[in-house]
Amino acid sequence: MATPYTQVLPLPRHQHYPKPNPISKTVFTDRYFENHPLILLIDKCHSINQLKQVHARMLRVGLFFDPFSASKLIEASALSHFSSLDYAHKVFDEIPQPNLFSWNALIRAYSSRQDPIQSLLIFVNMLCEGSEFPSKFTYPFVFKACAKMKAFGFGRGLHGMVVKKGRVGLDIFVLNSLIHFYADCGCLDAAYLVFENMQIRDVVSWNTMILGFAEGGYEDEALKLFYKMEEENVRPNDVTMMAVLSACGKKFDLELGRWAHAFIQRNGIRESVILDNAVLDMYMKCGSIEDAERLFDEMGEKDIVSWTTMLVGYARTGDFDAARRVLNSMPSQDIAAWNALISAYEQSGKPKEALTVFNELQVIKKAKPDEVTLVCTLSACAQLGAIDLGGWIHVYIKKQGIKLNCHLTTALIDMYSKCGDVEKALDVFHSVNVRDVFVWSAMIAGLAMHGRGKEAISLFLKMHDHKVKPNSVTLTNVLCACSHSGLVEEGQAIFNQMVTVYGVVPGLKHYACLVDILGRAGELEEAVKLIRNMAVTPGPSVWGALLGACRLHGNLEIAEQACNHLVELEPENHGAYVLLSNIYAKSGKWDEVSMLRKRMRECGLKKEPGCSSIEVNGTVHEFLVGDNTHPRSQKIYAKLDEIAARLKSVGYVSNKSQILQLVEEEDMQEQALNLHSEKLAMAFGLISVAPSQPIRIVKNLRVCGDCHEVAKLLSKLYDREILLRDRYRFHHFKEGNCSCKDYW
Numbered sequence: 001m002a003t004p005y006t007q008v009l010p011l012p013r014h015q016h017y018p019k020p021n022p023i024s025k026t027v028f029t030d031r032y033f034e035n036h037p038l039i040l041l042i043d044k045c046h047s048i049n050q051l052k053q054v055h056a057r058m059l060r061v062g063l064f065f066d067p068f069s070a071s072k073l074i075e076a077s078a079l080s081h082f083s084s085l086d087y088a089h090k091v092f093d094e095i096p097q098p099n100l101f102s103w104n105a106l107i108r109a110y111s112s113r114q115d116p117i118q119s120l121l122i123f124v125n126m127l128c129e130g131s132e133f134p135s136k137f138t139y140p141f142v143f144k145a146c147a148k149m150k151a152f153g154f155g156r157g158l159h160g161m162v163v164k165k166g167r168v169g170l171d172i173f174v175l176n177s178l179i180h181f182y183a184d185c186g187c188l189d190a191a192y193l194v195f196e197n198m199q200i201r202d203v204v205s206w207n208t209m210i211l212g213f214a215e216g217g218y219e220d221e222a223l224k225l226f227y228k229m230e231e232e233n234v235r236p237n238d239v240t241m242m243a244v245l246s247a248c249g250k251k252f253d254l255e256l257g258r259w260a261h262a263f264i265q266r267n268g269i270r271e272s273v274i275l276d277n278a279v280l281d282m283y284m285k286c287g288s289i290e291d292a293e294r295l296f297d298e299m300g301e302k303d304i305v306s307w308t309t310m311l312v313g314y315a316r317t318g319d320f321d322a323a324r325r326v327l328n329s330m331p332s333q334d335i336a337a338w339n340a341l342i343s344a345y346e347q348s349g350k351p352k353e354a355l356t357v358f359n360e361l362q363v364i365k366k367a368k369p370d371e372v373t374l375v376c377t378l379s380a381c382a383q384l385g386a387i388d389l390g391g392w393i394h395v396y397i398k399k400q401g402i403k404l405n406c407h408l409t410t411a412l413i414d415m416y417s418k419c420g421d422v423e424k425a426l427d428v429f430h431s432v433n434v435r436d437v438f439v440w441s442a443m444i445a446g447l448a449m450h451g452r453g454k455e456a457i458s459l460f461l462k463m464h465d466h467k468v469k470p471n472s473v474t475l476t477n478v479l480c481a482c483s484h485s486g487l488v489e490e491g492q493a494i495f496n497q498m499v500t501v502y503g504v505v506p507g508l509k510h511y512a513c514l515v516d517i518l519g520r521a522g523e524l525e526e527a528v529k530l531i532r533n534m535a536v537t538p539g540p541s542v543w544g545a546l547l548g549a550c551r552l553h554g555n556l557e558i559a560e561q562a563c564n565h566l567v568e569l570e571p572e573n574h575g576a577y578v579l580l581s582n583i584y585a586k587s588g589k590w591d592e593v594s595m596l597r598k599r600m601r602e603c604g605l606k607k608e609p610g611c612s613s614i615e616v617n618g619t620v621h622e623f624l625v626g627d628n629t630h631p632r633s634q635k636i637y638a639k640l641d642e643i644a645a646r647l648k649s650v651g652y653v654s655n656k657s658q659i660l661q662l663v664e665e666e667d668m669q670e671q672a673l674n675l676h677s678e679k680l681a682m683a684f685g686l687i688s689v690a691p692s693q694p695i696r697i698v699k700n701l702r703v704c705g706d707c708h709e710v711a712k713l714l715s716k717l718y719d720r721e722i723l724l725r726d727r728y729r730f731h732h733f734k735e736g737n738c739s740c741k742d743y744w
């Protein structure tokens with residue numbers, strides 16, 4: 001069962017930074033220097049250039065070698081609003097004997113960076129030099145860096161060090177940062193232990209712990225702690241309330257959320273646009289548009305987050321018109337709002353609309369897309385198989401000199417793989433130096449869906465050499481690769497090493513992959529045994545994999561069991577009935593077939609309509625079954641007739657049992673079989689795609705047996721490459737064969 005890697009992008013968080021003072025260009029004159037003590041002048045600097053002047057002067061008069069004066073210089077260059085950390089570090093390296101203050105300033109400055117490894121390195125240097133000892137102003141920032149880097153081992157070791165320090169180990173500032181560190185690393189038990197053992201706690205301690213619970217998925221514990229805080233007469237502040245609101249939103253508890261909102265108003269909690277936004281977000285998450293609208297209208301100050309929260313909230317309920325209205329009525333249309341709309345469309349399975357918005361942004365608004373825009377749009381291209389536009393974005397990235405970070409790299413690899421060009425995906429993969437676990441996972445998924453299992457495994461093994469630890473998604477992808485390529489032993493071996501070697505506990509998706517691997521190889525009994533002994537309750541994906549395997553091997557008994565389990569869990573699962581009925585049809589059990597159809601009609605099961613899309617010259621064309629709405633419909637149907645004639649001339653007849661099989665797309669009539677969406681798309685591809693180019697089609701359901709057969713023949717008769725991506729994998733048709741080797 002292919003579970004291609006998809007990336008969920010967090011919406012950008014916007015913060016409002018204080019506006020920097022207008023940078024004064026004054027050059028300090030000699031007289032100025034004479035009249036002001038140098039050390040006080042440091043505080044008066046407004047730019048790095050002024051600071052450099054003071055630095056030069058300090059060197060001249062020898063003041064630089066005074067540790068205290070030097071530390072003031074470090075502080076200003078590392079922590080002021082015009083700071084330059086590179087400069088600060090250079091200055092630091094020149095100081096013969098940096099004092100504690102200088103060490104701390106640098107450690108602190110680096111801890112706020114995206115990648116705070118320097119913070120830890122400087123800390124280690126400090127320990128090695130041994131002239132100064134870390135203080136209560138050192139540890140909090142080292143813990144902060146550890147939290148950001150999820151450097152659990154390092155932080156825990158440091159905790160041990162702090163405990164032995166006596167007074168420092170009791171400092172509230174240090175302990176609060178320790179709670180934050182443990183909570184951020186997902187060790188809520190350890191965080192709570194620190195919290196509980198604190199002799200004195202301030203509101204920050206409570207907030208950190210409550211937020212830790214709320215963000216870590218323990219909403220009830222967060223709320224319990226909030227009540228306890230009240231009992232102990234600690235006054236909650238705006239940060240506490242934000243954590244409480246976040247917990248309410250995650251629990252979808254509207255009543256409690258309303259109560260929290262009233263609590264804020266009743267208790268005179270400092271209100272701010274940030275807190276208002278948190279209330280707004282809670283209402284939207286709890287599904288109360290009315291409450292959100294009321295608050296939004298009352299809000300005095302609104303920022304980009306307020307607007308995008310409304311926009312995303314509407315989009316989530318499927319009301320895209322309202323979302324659009326929000327965008328149009330914004331005072332200034334920030335790129336973040338556009339991104340929110342594009343991402344909302346993309347994540348609601350409306351990639352075509354997402355591309356329309358992107359186009360509008362580009363052509364009409366002439367706005368410059370940022371990284372988030374590009375990632376969302378690439379992901380929409382991937383869904384649609386729109387390789388022209390996806391490739392255009394790749395060129396755009398290169399032309400604009402945008403550096404490929406891991407997000408963009410992942411999105412490009414994903415787009416090229418899903419659009420059928422795995423070679424291009426590999427090019428992107430090999431062109432970058434920095435690859436995180438998501439980049440590796442996306443590439444493995446790409447190879448998997450193209451049936452290049454051996455390469456996927458070898459890439460997976462290479463991760464170790466590059467010191468990237470595979471995660472749960474990586475393992476799903478590599479197991480998926482094994483199943484698509486029939487690599488039974490390899491798949492089993494990797495599965496068995498999951499806990500011991502990779503430290504990942506198998507979840508439903510991994511079990512589903514292994515069932516699929518065993519099932520495809522005909523080891524149905526083995527697969528059933530695995531399901532019986534699973535550590536987690538088997539979900540629909542597991543039974544679905546078993547049912548799919550039964551279809552390949554025509555095992556009726558197990559198929560019936562699997563189907564029963566499947567519809568018990570998912571009564572609306574149309575695909576399950578279709579698969580079972582196909583298995584009946586294959587063994588000629590027509591009575592069962594018609595009984596099943598009757599049952600489906602009685603249950604009023606709705607089918608997801610089959611839809612195939614094809615991109616030609618940058619435009620995406622969509623076809624439904626029997627569609628005749630396309631402007632070139634006449635030409636398409638003429639081509640279909642020609643195809644039928646040519647197929648007949650080579651002796652092809654739609655397989656009788658195929659026709660009588662239920663296909664996911666509808667009907668038992670041969671007519672309908674000929675008008676499947678992917679056939680319409682193929683015919684359109686043949687008349688509109690240049691012969692040198694492959695025809696790329698994306699279908700939302702599993703490709704049916706007849707269409708698969710026809711695609712193989714067409715690739716030979718017309719000497720064309722056809723790339724068809726269905727819900728589960730890629731089919732690459734060439735010279736009469738398919739890359740799936742008829743295994744899907």
Ligand code: ZN
Nearest residue numbers: 676704706707
């Ligand atoms: Zn079909």
Ligand code: ZN
Nearest residue numbers: 731738740742
């Ligand atoms: Zn195939």
